[in-house]
Amino acid sequence: MTGTGNHLEVHDLHVSYGQIAALRGVSIQVACGETVCVVGPNGAGKSTLMSAIAGGLRSKDGRVTLGGKDISSSRPEDIARLGVSLVPEGRRIFSTLTVEENLKVAGYLRGDSKRSASVMKEIMEMFPILGERRSYPAGRLSGGEQQMLAVGRAIMTEPTLIMVDEPSLGLAPKIVDQVYAMLDKIRRERGVTLLINEQSSTRVMQYATRIYVLRGGLVQLNDAADNLRDGEAIKKAYFGFADSGEKKAQP
Ligand SMILES: Nc1ncnc2c1ncn2[C@@H]1O[C@H](COP(=O)(O)OP(=O)(O)OP(=O)(O)O)[C@@H](O)[C@H]1O
Ligand SMILES: [Mg+2]
Known part of the structure; x- marks a missing residue:
C-alpha cells in the first residue's frame, strides 16, 4: 500500500476468552510504511491484538480498517488476500520440511505458482543464507x-502489512539485531508497513517510529519513539505507577 494516510486503524477493540477480557478497548493507528511497536509484559494482550487484526479472533465491539476498508468481520483468508501477513509468536515453521518447502507451502495460498517462484527467488536473493540452506530441513x-x-x-503472499509477534523471542542479542536489520530492509525495499510485538522496547526502539505500551488489555501509552528514548515513560506505563520501582525487568 502506497501513499499517505493510515494503513491500519484499530478502534476500540474488545476481545475476551470466556470470562477473561484480553483486550478492553484498544485503539492503534499505523501509517503507511512505518514501523510501529506494541510493547507489553506477559499477558498484556499483544498476541490477541494481532490475531484480532488478522481475523482469527472476533471483537465484541470496535472496528479494524485497512486502507480505510472495514475488515472487522472479514474472514482470515480474505484479510490475508488484502495484504496482511502474520509471523506468529514462536515462528511455527514446519521443522521437517526444507526451507524451500516451507516457502512453497506459504505460496500455495495465492494460487499463482509462477509468481510464487519469482517471489521465492527474490527472498533468497535478499537473504542469501536461505538460498544456501534451501534443501535443509x-x-x-x-x-x-x-x-x-x-x-x-510471510513475504510469499506479497503483503503490504507484516505483523511480527515477538521476533526476538529466544534469540541472542546479536541475532536480534540481525533480525531487526532484516525487517527494516524488507520495509525499505518492499515498501511494507510493520507492526511488531515485543516484551522489551530496548532493541525495537532504534527502528520504531511509534510505540504503544499495552498492559492489562489497555493502551497505557502511545507516543512517537523519538519522545520515549530515555525509557522513563515506557517504564511507568509498563509496570504501572504503583510499582514502577520494580527493577527486575527492563521493559
Ligand atoms: N486461548 C486462550 N484462552 C484463554 N485465555 C487466553 C488465551 N490466550 C490468551 N489468553 C489470556 O488473554 C490475555 C492476553 O494474552 P496474550 O497472549 O494476548 O498476551 P501477550 O501480550 O501476547 O503475552 P505474551 O507476551 O506472554 O505473549 C492473558 O490474560 C492470557 O492469559
Ligand atoms: Mg504473545
Missing part, C-alpha cells in the same frame, strides 16, 4: 535463521 536452522524463514514465509 528447517528444524536444523539456527534460531535467527528460523526467524528469517518465518518472515520469508
